[in-house]
Amino acid sequence: MGVTAQPVSRWRTRNWRVSVTAVTLAGAIARLVGDRDSIAWDEVYLYSWVHGKGFGQMMHLVAVKEKTPPLGFVLAWISDQLGSSPSLIRIPSLIAGVALIPLVAALGRRLGGQRTGLVAALLVAVSPFLVFYSVEARSYSLTVALCTASTLLLVRALKDGRRADWAAYSLLAALALMSHYTAFAVLAGQALWALAAFPRNRKSILLSQAGPVLAAVIWLPWLKQQVDNSSDELHRIAAISPLDFGNVSAIIGHSLVGHPLTSIARLPGQWGLGLVLVGVAIAAVALVVDRVRGRAPREPMGRPNIWLLVVLALAPLALALGVSLQPGQSMLLARNLITAVPAAALLVATLLASRGKAVLLISAGLVTTGLALGTVIELRDVQRPATGAAADAIASRWKPGDRVIDLCCLSGGDGPLGTALALQLTKGPRASLTVLSRGGDSAYAASLKTNGRVFIVGYQLPRASAPIFYAPPKAWATRFHRTWAREWPGLVKTVAWEFSQR
Structure with missing residues (x-):
């Protein structure tokens, strides 16, 4: 039924952990460099809600003024108590952005194998889109990390059946939902996939939904006001990014290889985009050739696992399109697809890692270099206003x-x-x-x-x-x-x- 990758030797496991640690450190350095940017735009509002406020006052402001649930604001409020610098409110996002790298590695290892996990971690570490949101005080980075962690725990719970894993999954799903409402798409995708792929675990799967359901019920008294606030936001987005093919393709491209606030022509630019496309094309051609010759992939991923990644990659887009079908409303901003990026990275990593070592090194090297080129441009030339x-x-x-x-x-x-x-x-x-x-x-x-x-x-x-x-x-x-x-x-x-x- 999938879920578990092939076992490997202890020596290879140690080398894999060392490699993931090195990739995580490289990703952390890129994010710390980005953290030199001044706070800007929506971060200024977040700072206004948490700085100099008591906890109760902050929660009241979030409930009546904001359009997202409270977890990110609670963590930003705690971080703000550490000193006087406005940039302290970014600490939760920074931690989540760095943590996402080993989380993706662990999920990829569970689903496809060590090479898949390592390549996916590398793509996440150098993604200019994820680097940007790792130093954005709003809760986008926190949400994607919690969604990825919950997916990892769901996969582990389905394999091992331990109550502790089911309880941890339920808790993380609740935290993800309370960090941003866009997490709903991922959580719904997880549950539907699990019910379809593991019908024998139906009882455990349904019981594990108690966490996010309970969190939603507790927050329900303030939900209507936030829905009204969100409606105003959706109308504003519709004025600048209405539902059409150009806007849909643009936000997909920005979330996968680019930056949320500038064109792909500027970042990663023609060279960066070309390297990514050539790298993926080489791996795809190698896949076709191997299929014709009857060669098995080096790290085969079970069909249920591939379907999990497909569902998680498409669910946020489906939510954005569904909302944008409403008259005068739109969710077509790249940031609303951030929870799809880890699954997309894992799908690309599955393709790159399934071929021989030479193809892996060439294709993964090209894709990584293309994304890294975009991150260098971001950190050097496309910072937030100074x-x-x-x-x-x-x-x-x-x-x-x-x-x-x-x-x-x-x-x-x-x-x-x-x-x-x-x-x-x-x-x-x-x-x-x-x-x-x-x-x-x-x-x-x-x-x-x-x-x-x-x-x-x-x-x-x-x-x-x-x-x-x-x-x-x-x-x-x-x-x-x-x-x-x-x-x-x-x-x-x-x-x-x-x-x-x-």
Whole structure:
């Protein structure tokens, strides 16, 4: 019936564990490099809900203001107690993002064998999509790690039948559901596959659903408000990503080989995408040739196990498409497919690992290099806006009497505690800060009343000569001239300008 891979020697097991550890360390380094990014966009809202709040107040805000369940906020709240840096709220995502690598390795080993598990871990470690969300404070990384861990425990429980494994699976399924509602697709897929593939275990499978069902019942009093909040979000997504073939194919491509917020042409680029496609094609051709010649795969995966991965890879997409069929609603953002990525990586790894050593080394090397190229581009050129670096640069030059104008407050990027820039400024510059979207021309008018300098921070698009929203009135422009400038690359360029009196 599947589930269990071939046994291997103790020596090979030790080498496999060493290899997985090395891959995990490499993935951890990439994620720690990414963690240097400033908090941005939705992270600012999360920080506003947890920072300086009591536990009860935080839970109330999540229940009435948010659209996702509370586990990620609870863990972010705990992390925020460790110090004053806003980036502390990313600790749960970082831990989950690193933990996902050995979890995928262990699941691949259970389903297909050691080579399958190791190759899948390698793909997950260098995935630019997963690296990005491993340093995103929202609960996407936590959800995908919990879903993968629950799948691993389900497979183990079906094989061994231990009550402890069934109980642990039920608990992890509940935690996954309480981290993000998109986990429902994976949990439903797990249960349906298990019932179809292991009908003799029907009683244990059904009893194990008590965990997520109980969690949903406990959270039920707050669910309606969150559903209403989610409905507003789905309408906003529909305005920018309605249901059509182009948007569906785009989010699939971004989740598998790219980045959620930029084009595949930019990341991983033509070279990166080409390497991935050539690597997969080589393994696919080798598979066809071996089938024609009657050669058995090196690490055969049972059909039920393959069906499990297919179900888990398609279930999140099916959920997104189902919701997007509703008039005026859409779930077509790449982040909503994150729970499908481990299963997709395992399917690709199954293909790569099933051929001979030469094909494995060449094909896996090409695919890994293509994904790693995307991650290098992400960490070097496609960072989140560098508001933290801009805040540090201003703090080193700011003096009493100077003022700061914030042009960075784009839609959705401003939390109740202030903008991303405000959260990272020191006390003096923060007190002199005016946000343009709130103050309009008064932001410039206030600076006309001071004899000090004015610092302006904003986002600048490619080939533009000034930041977005930079439009000072004539009286201001004739009085000040620019005396200093800094810029930082990223998804959008962050610029800081200093103006002095003429």
